[in-house]
Amino acid sequence: xxxxxxxxxxxxxxxxxxxxxxxxxxxxxxxxxxxxxxxxxxxxxxxxxxxxxxxxxxxxxxxxxxxxxxxxxxxxxxxxxxxxxxxxxxxxxxxxxxxxxxxxxxxxxxxxxxxxxxxxxxxxxxxxxxxxxxxxxxxxxxxxxxxxxxxxxxxxxxxxxxxxxxxxxxxxxxxxxxxxxxxxxxxxxxxxxxxxxxxxxxxxxxxxxxxxxxxxxxxxxxxxxxxxxxxxxxxxxxxxxxxxxxxxxxxxxxxxxxxxxxxxxxxxxxxxxxxxxxxxxxxxxxxxxxxxxxxxxxxxxxxxxxxxxxxxxxxxxxxxxxxxxxxxxxxxxxxxxxxxxxxxxxxxxxxxxxxxxxxxxxxxxxxxxxxxxxxxxxxxxxxxxxxxxxxxxxxxxxxxxxxxxxxxxxxxxxxxxxxxxxxxxxxxxxxxxxxxxxxxxxxxxxxxxxxxxxxxxxxxxxxxxxxxxxxxxxxxxxxxxxxxxxxxxxxxxxxxxxxxxxxxxxxxxxxxxxxxxxxxxxxxxxxxxxxxxxxxxxxxxxxxxxxxxxxxxxxxxxxxxxxxxxxxxxxxxxxxxxxxxxxxxxxxxxxxxxxxxxxxxx
Amino acid sequence: xxxxxxxxxxxxxxxxxxxxxxxxxxxxxxxxxxxxxxxxxxxxxxxxxxxxxxxxxxxxxxxxxxxxxxxxxxxxxxxxxxxxxxxxxxxxxxxxxxxxxxxxxxxxxxxxxxxxxxxxxxxxxxxxxxxxxxxxxxxxxxxxxxxxxxxxxxxxxxxxxxxxxxxxxxxxxxxxxxxxxxxxxxxxxxxxxxxxxxxxxxxxxxxxxxxxxxxxxxxxxxxxxxxxxxxxxxxxxxxxxxxxxxxxxxxxxxxxxxxxxxxxxxxxxxxxxxxxxxxxxxxxxxxxxxxxxxxxxxxxxxx
Numbered sequence: 001x002x003x004x005x006x007x008x009x010x011x012x013x014x015x016x017x018x019x020x021x022x023x024x025x026x027x028x029x030x031x032x033x034x035x036x037x038x039x040x041x042x043x044x045x046x047x048x049x050x051x052x053x054x055x056x057x058x059x060x061x062x063x064x065x066x067x068x069x070x071x072x073x074x075x076x077x078x079x080x081x082x083x084x085x086x087x088x089x090x091x092x093x094x095x096x097x098x099x100x101x102x103x104x105x106x107x108x109x110x111x112x113x114x115x116x117x118x119x120x121x122x123x124x125x126x127x128x129x130x131x132x133x134x135x136x137x138x139x140x141x142x143x144x145x146x147x148x149x150x151x152x153x154x155x156x157x158x159x160x161x162x163x164x165x166x167x168x169x170x171x172x173x174x175x176x177x178x179x180x181x182x183x184x185x186x187x188x189x190x191x192x193x194x195x196x197x198x199x200x201x202x203x204x205x206x207x208x209x210x211x212x213x214x215x216x217x218x219x220x221x222x223x224x225x226x227x228x229x230x231x232x233x234x235x236x237x238x239x240x241x242x243x244x245x246x247x248x249x250x251x252x253x254x255x256x257x258x259x260x261x262x263x264x265x266x267x268x269x270x271x272x273x274x275x276x277x278x279x280x281x282x283x284x285x286x287x288x289x290x291x292x293x294x295x296x297x298x299x300x301x302x303x304x305x306x307x308x309x310x311x312x313x314x315x316x317x318x319x320x321x322x323x324x325x326x327x328x329x330x331x332x333x334x335x336x337x338x339x340x341x342x343x344x345x346x347x348x349x350x351x352x353x354x355x356x357x358x359x360x361x362x363x364x365x366x367x368x369x370x371x372x373x374x375x376x377x378x379x380x381x382x383x384x385x386x387x388x389x390x391x392x393x394x395x396x397x398x399x400x401x402x403x404x405x406x407x408x409x410x411x412x413x414x415x416x417x418x419x420x421x422x423x424x425x426x427x428x429x430x431x432x433x434x435x436x437x438x439x440x441x442x443x444x445x446x447x448x449x450x451x452x453x454x455x456x457x458x459x460x461x462x463x464x465x466x467x468x469x470x471x472x473x474x475x476x477x478x479x480x481x482x483x484x485x486x487x488x489x490x491x492x493x494x495x496x497x498x499x500x501x502x503x504x505x506x507x508x509x510x511x512x513x514x515x516x517x518x519x520x521x522x523x524x525x526x527x528x529x530x531x532x533x534x535x536x537x538x539x540x541x542x543x544x545x546x547x548x549x550x551x552x553x554x555x556x557x558x559x560x561x562x563x564x565x566x567x568x569x570x571x572x573x574x575x576x577x578x579x580x581x582x583x584x585x586x587x588x589x590x591x592x593x594x595x596x597x598x599x600x601x602x
Numbered sequence: 603x604x605x606x607x608x609x610x611x612x613x614x615x616x617x618x619x620x621x622x623x624x625x626x627x628x629x630x631x632x633x634x635x636x637x638x639x640x641x642x643x644x645x646x647x648x649x650x651x652x653x654x655x656x657x658x659x660x661x662x663x664x665x666x667x668x669x670x671x672x673x674x675x676x677x678x679x680x681x682x683x684x685x686x687x688x689x690x691x692x693x694x695x696x697x698x699x700x701x702x703x704x705x706x707x708x709x710x711x712x713x714x715x716x717x718x719x720x721x722x723x724x725x726x727x728x729x730x731x732x733x734x735x736x737x738x739x740x741x742x743x744x745x746x747x748x749x750x751x752x753x754x755x756x757x758x759x760x761x762x763x764x765x766x767x768x769x770x771x772x773x774x775x776x777x778x779x780x781x782x783x784x785x786x787x788x789x790x791x792x793x794x795x796x797x798x799x800x801x802x803x804x805x806x807x808x809x810x811x812x813x814x815x816x817x818x819x820x821x822x823x824x825x826x827x828x829x830x831x832x833x834x835x836x837x838x839x840x841x842x843x844x845x846x847x848x849x850x851x852x853x854x855x856x857x858x859x860x861x862x863x864x865x866x867x868x869x870x871x872x873x874x875x876x877x878x879x880x881x882x883x884x885x886x887x888x889x890x891x892x893x894x895x896x897x898x899x900x901x902x903x904x905x
Contacts, residue, residue, distance in 0.1 A: 001611040068766065070747040071740045073793050080611040082791055094768055101770040209608055223624040227657050234653075236621045236772070241607070265620045266652035274607040278620035278653070291628050315768050330773050333628070390771045399777035401767045 002203060005084045005099035005132070007123040008109030013140050017109060017178035018072060018085055019050025024185035025074055025200060050178075069095045078204040093349075093364035094315040096123060097404050100130035101390070104208040107199075109138045112145045112175070116158045118350045124159070125349050128166035129311060129366070129406065131386050133211045135163070136172045138199060142191065143177040149193040165352060167383075170206070174199045212275050213239040213385045217246070218302065219273075219295040220332035220378075220388070225280055232263070232280040233289055238332060238387035239380070242281065242295070243272045250287060251294045251378050252304060253481040254515035257285040275387070288481060288568060292334040294378045294388075302378045302388055303410055308338070308371040310382075310391070310405040311347075314361040319395065321361040321369065321403060329373060329405075331391040337374040337476075338393070344368040361403075368408070375482050382406035423500065423528075428460050430499035432524060433594060434507045436517060436573060437536030438565045439551055440543040442587060446536065446580065447508040449591035454504055462498055464491055466509035479562050485516050492520030499529045504598070512564045514571040521575075532597050535576040536590075540565045542582060612799055616649065619788035621772060622751055623653040626733050626786050627660050629776055633733040633786075634691065636722075637663040637682075639675040639809055640851040642737030642789055644682065645797055648806050649788065650735075651686050662689035664729070666722045668714040669696045670832040670855050678809040693725030710834035713855040723759040726783055733776065733784045741793040751790050757781040794849075798874050802867040811848045813870065814862045819844050825858035849874075 008014035023033075033048075040049040072083040084099035100106055106127035110120050120137075127135055137159050145151045152175045163171055174183055175194055182188030185200045197205070217240030225232045242248075246259045260282040262270040273279045281295060289295075296302065314321050321340060329338035346358035346367040354368075361367045382389030393403035423429070433450065435443040447463050454461035466487070470477070474490055477483040488511045498505035511517050517533060524531035543565065544552040555563035562568045577597060580590045609617065626633050635650060637643045650659045665679060683690045695714050698704045703724075704717045726734055740747045750766050752774045767775050776784050789797070801808065818829040818841045827833065829841040832855050846859040847870070864870040 001614050068748045068763065071791070072747065073741045073791070075793070075795065080796075098768045098770055102772075212607075214607055222621070223628045223654075225654055225657050230656050234624055236617065263655075265616060265649070265655070267655045272607075276614065276617055276621075277609065278617040278624070280655070328777070330775065333625075386771065390773065392770055392773045392775060394775050394777055396777075399775070399779070401770070401775045404768070404770045 001080045001082065002105060002206070002208060003082045003084070003103050004105045004107055004203065005086055005096065005103035005127070006107040006109070007086055007096050007099075007126075008119075008140075012109040012111050013051075013178045014109045015051035015085070016049075017138065017140060017176065017184065018083060020178045020181055020184045021083075021200060022072060022074060023050055024181055025076060069099050076200065076204055081203055093122065093126065094313065094404075096126050097130060097313045097315070100127050100132050101386075101404065103127075103130070103132050104211060105134040105136065105203070105206060106132045107136050107138060109140050110155060110159075112139050112141045112148075112151055112155065115155045116162065120159070121162055122349045124163060124166060124168070125352065126313075126366075128168050129313075131382060131406070133168075134170045134172075134206055134208070135168050136174060136199070136202060139173065139175045140178050142175045142182060142188075143180055147175075147188075147190045149191070152191075152194070172196070172202060172206075174202065214241060214274060216240045216300050216302070216380060216385060217242050217248075217295075217297045218380070218385065218388050219279070219281060220334075221250075221289055221291055221293045221295065222333045223291060224289065230282075231286070232282045233293075233295065234278070234280040235295075235333065236278045236387075237273050237275045239275055239385045240297070240300075241272050241274050242279070247298055248283070248295050249298045249301070250283075250289050251296065251301065252376060252485045253288070253293070253513055255285070255287045255289075256298060257283040257287060260284050288562070290480065292332075292480075292482065294332065302380050304376050304378055305410060306373045306376050307341075307410070308373060308377060308379070308391075308405075309344075309408040309410060310369055310371065311366060311408065312361065312369050312393075312403045312405045313366045314363055314403050316395070316400055316402045317363040318398065318400070319402065321367075322359065326396075327393040327402065328396055329371070329377075329391050329393055331377050331379065332388055334377065336377065338371045340369055341372050342370040344370060369405075371405075374476055375486050379407050381409040383409070423502075426502040428502040430460075430502045430504060431530035431532070431598075432495040432499045432505045432507060432520075433532050433534060433597065434495070434509070434511070434517065434520065435534045435536055435594075436509065436511045437538060438540055438543045438570055439510060439563075440546045440548060441536045441538035442580075442582075442590070443508040443510075443536045445587045446590045446594065447506045449587055450594050451506050453591060453595060454506075459504060460502060461504040461506060464495055464498070464505055464507045464509075466491065466507075466511075469494075481513070484511075485513065488513070488516040488520065492523060495520070496524055496527060496529060499524070500527065510564050510570075512568065512570045514573065517573065532577040533573050533575065534594055534597075535573045535579045537572075537579050537581050539582075612796065612803060615789075615792050615796055616652075616800070618772075618791060619646075619649045620653040622774070622786060622788040623650050623735070625774055626735070626776070626784075627654070630733040630784070632729070632731050633661040633735065634726075634729065634731045635659075635661060635663045635688075635735040636737070637665050637679065637690075638737075638851065639665070639671075639679045639682075640737065641797060641801065641808055641812060642739065644808055645792075645800060645806060646735060646737045646789060647682065647686060647688070648804065659686055659688045662691050662729075664691040664693060664725055664731070664734070666718050666725060667692050667694045667696075668718055669694065670714055670830075672809070672811055672828070672830075672851065674811050675809050675851055678807075682807075691725065691729055693721045693728075695721045697721070698724065710836045712834075715852065715856050719759075726759065727781075731783060732778065733786055735786045735788060737789050738787050739789050739792050739794070739797075749787060749790065751787055752776055753785040753787065754778065755783050755785055759783070761785075795871075795874055798867065798871045802871055805867075809851060811851055811859075814845050814847045814865045816843055816845050817859075818842065819846055819859065826860065827855075827858050 070085045074081040086095040086099035108123045156173045176183040183198050218238040219235050221233045222235040249256045262273045263280045264270045326339045345354040345356045380388040389407045391405040395402045451461050451463040474487050477487050495505035521531050554560045555566040564570050698721050704720050750769045819826050820839045820841045847862040848859045864873045
C-alpha cells in the first residue's frame with residue numbers, strides 16, 4: 001500500500017493528472033465517467049474534463065479549484081495506492097501539510113512552460129519537513145513545450161539545486177502530459193529521449209517498506225482491555241518490533257516486565273509485532289498501566305521531557321500562535337496542556353530564511369517554537385519516528401485543530417549561567433532529608449518535629465510537605481502515575497534549590513515509586529548535594545487504623561482510585577539511609593534519629 | 603530473504619480501523635455504532651468485536667429503522683446483535699412521522715430515505731451519543747472523498763465541508779461541546795473491493811440479500827427495484843422474477859439490485875472486480891437527485 005500526496009498550483013493540471021491516472025489505469029467506472037462526460041458537455045467543453053473526477057464539492061466545481069483534501073483510491077495488480085489530493089494555492093498550505101503527514105511519497109507538479117515556481121519550492125519544503133521520504137517532480141504540459149528534452153533538463157537542474165537544501169532521501173523526475181496521457185500510465189512515444197519509467201510504474205515500484213522505524217520499539221498504550229481473566233494493553237505499534245519474551249519497561253512509571261503474549265485484532269497470536277499493526281500486549285507482571293503510558297525496551301527509551309522544541313505549522317485563520325498561549329497538545333495517546341514559551345523563528349518557506357524577529361505565526365506559516373507541557377511527553381525526534389515525534393495543538397476555546405508539530409531532537413544546550421557565589425561561601429550548608437512512606441505513616445509529624453528542632457537550634461530548615469504543595473506548586477497535578485512522577489520531580493527540584501541555598505530541605509511525600517525517588521537522588525548527587533532517603537516504614541494496617549483524614553476508608557469504598565497501599569503500589573526503598581518503624585519510639589524519638597543523620601554533614 | 607515486516611493492504615486497513623475504534627472507545631463517553639445490516643456496517647461491527655477482544659464491544663449499536671426494511675435484514679440484525687452480545691437501540695422513522703416531526707412523501711416514488719436524517723439526529727440526541735461510527739467509505743461518492751475520519755457535527759447535526767478540522771497523522775481531534783457530536787468513519791480508506799475481500803478472508807456473515815436469489819423485480823429509471831409492499835408500481839411497470847443480488851442495502855424503496863448468479867463471497871468478488879459501475883451508481887436512486895445530491899444530504903446530517 002502506498003500513500004501519496006499530490007501538490008501543484010491551480011493551473012498545473014494536478015486534478016487532470018490524477019483523473020488521468022485513474023482513467024488510464026481503469027479505476028474509473030462507467031457511471032462516474034458518464035457523469036463527467038455529462039458535466040463537460042454542459043459546460044461546453046470539447047474534451048472530457050478529467051479534473052471533474054476529483055473536484056468533489058460543489059464549491060470547487062463552481063470555482064474550478066480544489067479547496068480541500070480529497071482521497072482517491074487506485075488499485076493496480078501491484079499496489080493499492082491512496083492519493084491525498086491537496087490543493088496547491090497559497091492559502092491552503094495547511095491542506096498540503098495534512099496530506100503529507102501520512103504520505104510515503106509526494107508528487108509535485110510543475111508546468112513545463114513556467115518551470116519551478118515559488119509554490120513548487122514551498123511544496124517540496126513541506127514534503128521534506130513532514131518527513132516524506134520520496135519525492136517525484138512531474139513536469140506537466142510537455143506537449144506545450146514541444147516535448148523538449150532541454151526544457152525538462154533545465155527544470156530538473158533547477159529543482160535539484162533547491163532540493164539539495166532539503167532533507168529528501170529519494171528524488172525522481174517524470175516529464176508528462178496529463179491532458180494527453182504521455183508517461184502517466186504508458187510510456188510516451190513523444191519523448192523518446194526520456195529513459196525513465198511512466199509515473200504509474202514508478203509509483204508501483206518505489207520501495208517504501210524500509211521507511212518505517214523498525215529499530216526503536218514503541219507501543220503507546222491506547223486502551224486497556226480487561227475481562228475477569230484477561231488484562232491486555234492495546235495500541236498501534238509506533239516503532240520497532242515487539243515479541244513474546246521481550247524485556248520491556250512501562251513509562252513514565254518505569255516498571256519493568258516481560259512480554260507474555262502479543263495478539264492481533266480478534267486475539268490472533270502474533271510472533272512479532274511491527275508498525276503499523278494494531279495489537280494487544282499482555283505482560284508477565286500485574287502492573288498499573290493506563291492509556292498514555294508507553295511500552296518500550298529498557299535500553300532503548302524515548303526522550304522524557306516537558307521542554308519541547310518543534311517545527312510547527314499554523315492551520316487556522318481565526319487566531320495566531322503567540323508566546324504565552326496555551327493549548328491542548330495531543331501526542332501519541334496522550335493529551336496534555338502546553339504553553340508556548342518562545343517563537344524561536346518564523347521560516348519563510350519560499351527562501352528558507354529564518355526570521356528571528358517574528359512575534360507570531362498565522363495561517364499557513366511555519367516556525368520553530370519551544371513549548372512547555374504540563375506533564376512530561378515520551379517522545380522521539382520526528383526525523384527518527386513520525387508517530388512518536390508528531391503532535392497537534394487543539395484550541396480549547398474553539399476545539400479546532402490549530403497546529404501541526406514536528407518535534408526536534410532535544411539539544412543539550414540549555415545554558416547554565418555561572419554563579420558568582422560558591423556553595424562554600426554561604427553561611428550554612430544545605431541538604432535534603434526525604435521522608436517517604438504510606439499515607440498516615442507519620443511522615444509529616446516526624447518532619448514537623450525535625451524542622452522545629454533545627455530552627456530552634458539556629459539552623460536554616462524548611463519543610464516541603466506533599467499535601468501542602470499540592471495546593472500551590474503542584475495544584476495542576478492529579479494522581480495518575482505520570483502526575484505522581486511529575487509531583488515528585490518538582491518537589492525534588494525545589495528541595496535541591498533549597499539545599500543549594502544552604503537550607504536543610506525536609507521533604508514529606510508519599511513518593512511511592514522507587515524510580516522517581518532515585519531520579520531525585522541522582523540529581524542531588526550530580527549537583528554535589530547530600531540527600532538522605534528516610535523510609536517511614538509503618539505497616540499499612542497501622543496506617544489504616546490511624547486514617548486521620550478518612551482516606552483509606554474512602555479508598556476501600558472505591559471512592560478514590562489509585563490510592564497508594566490500597567489499589568496502587570508502594571515500592572519500598574532499596575537504599576534508604578534510615579528506616580523508621582513505629583516500635584522505634586514516638587515521633588520525637590524518631591525525629592531525633594533523623595537528626596543524627598546530620599552529624600558529620602556540615 | 604523474505605520481505606519481512608510487511609502487512610497486506612487488507613491487514614493495514616484493518617489495523618487502521620481498529621486504531622480508530624479503540625481511540626473512540628478510549629476518549630468518548632457515549633459512542634454508538636450505526637448499524638443498518640448493510641455490508642459496511644456488518645464489517646464495522648466485525649472489526650469492533652476484533653478490536654476489543656476478548657472483551658465485548660464496549661458500546662451499543664443503533665439502527666435507524668425506516669420501517670421499509672427487507673425482512674432478511676431485520677432478521678439478520680437481530681441475530682448479529684445477539685451473536686456479538688451488543689445492545690441494540692432502534693430509532694424509528696415511523697415515530698417521527700407519528701409525532702408530526704416529518705411529513706411522509708406520498709405517491710409511487712415515495713421514499714423515507716430523506717426522512718431518516720431527522721430520525722438519526724433524534725436518536726443521537728435522545729441517547730446522548732457523543733460519537734457515532736458509520737460505515738461510509740471515501741470511494742463511494744465525490745462528497746465523501748473529502749470526509750474526515752473524525753467528522754465534526756454541530757448541535758444541529760450538520761456538516762460544514764468548508765470548515766473541517768485538519769486531520770494529521772493518526773492524531774484525531776474529537777473535542778466537542780455538549781450537544782455536538784463526532785461522526786467517525788473507520789472504513790474511510792476501504793474500497794468496495796476491499797470490503798468484499800475482507801468478507802471473504804474473514805468469513806463475515808452477511809444478510810442473504812447480498813447473494814444471488816430469485817425475487818420479483820421491476821425496472822425503473824434504469825435500475826432494477828425489488829417489488830415489495832412498500833412501493834407502488836407506475837403505469838407500465840411490470841414485475842418479473844429474476845436472479846438478483848443487492849450491492850448495497852438501504853431503504854427498500856430506493857435500493858436497487860443487480861442481476862446476478864453470484865451465490866458466494868468468492869463469486870461476488872469476481873463480479874465486483876469486473877464491474878464497470880460503482881455500487882451507488884448501479885443501485886441508489888437517492889444519489890441521482892442531482893450531481894450534489896450526497897453533498898446536500900450530508901450537510902443536513904445524513905449518514
